[in-house]
Amino acid sequence: MESRVTEVAPDTYQLSSFVGAPVGFNQYLVAAEEPLLFHTGMRATFGAVSAGVGSVLPVESLRWVSFGHVEADESGSLNEWLAVAPHATPVQGQIGCMVSVEDLADRAPRPLAHGETLDIGGHVVQWFDTPHVPHAWEAGVLYDVTAKTLFCGDLFTRFGEFEATSDDDIVGPAVEAEDMAPGGLSLHPASGRIIRELAELDVQTLALMHGPAFSGDCRAALLALADDVDARIARLSN
Template structure:
């Protein structure tokens, strides 16, 4: 984990970087929205759960949390969910019903604390409305990003992520070339189905975000990006015609292990 910090008034980031051998680093972020009814967005990676809980406590007393929003049930988003629900007894768990069903195969989800949400539906958290938005790219059918109508932030789950060369905390520290390559590679790796989709159809999904026009994109896998929405959408538009990502195989693993 890196040190948490305030991104914009009312929104703090709990940042981490996951090293990917031979490729770089994948940012792995959770967020706290200091709404009238405070919201935690995602719960980090299980491998650093202790540090995650420490970082969370630096930002907010978990007892004050009223909502925990899981953008989807992948392990890099649910790492501390059990600890968080225990430390935040007043918080309700917001997730897509499929995510709750899937998680119920691994642990006993307290159904009386759950809020099922579909894309297009909203919750009111006192001083703002959080609307579930399905991002144009996702690696899991339970994905619900969040549009916050007060901050005009879009929490985009895995979408707009990038593998970056070094674990920097500021988008300005990533060169334009590295950003473009990192985002296109991540999109192709994380959403390989995109290569089976007509670019025009995908363009419609990008236009939906263009229509929302968020001021800031807060991806789980990218540095906070203010005023970059159009640029990011243009980068993603290139993915369907980019070469498909090929996952490293055993030959690659042996090379990595030999480097040691």
């Protein structure tokens, strides 16, 4: 298995793996002065993903390893990355570090508060707590303020293979995926509001975990996804 490597935003590389599952898996590498990897991939895909990272920069030069929530595809190979990158530090939200990462990781994490920024040399990234959006208490997203890229994890999940980049509709496939496999999105009264708050960011690229890097109208896509979430909640309430 190989990991497809594509530059999808300035200094930002998407590493895509298709492993026979109904969805593909993306990791994102920000090739800053202090390189950052968002999503670790599963342990089974570590060899392919690390080879992909190695095609861009020395794997041992990684400085930060981040992810939206604790799940096999997002954080499963965290310790494998820490082993090959001796100066790498896990970075996640305060809740995630407290409830999971401090215990799971072989190296102490760097917790980030909601809205806190981290200068990684040439790029500044900002953490936003999104509890239970798309799922998990510790869920969050990472926003590259410099490149205007939102690493939005499982939002806009679609089934099937996908191109590295696209400006086509990402809302329709995400709605279809949720209809086919309901329960992927956590539906609670704040879900729509949290997604709408992300829409207020100046986003030029939505870096999806299970889909292309989207370069269309990111604000409109986030607002449309929030509308769909609210509609689902309303149907549950009736």
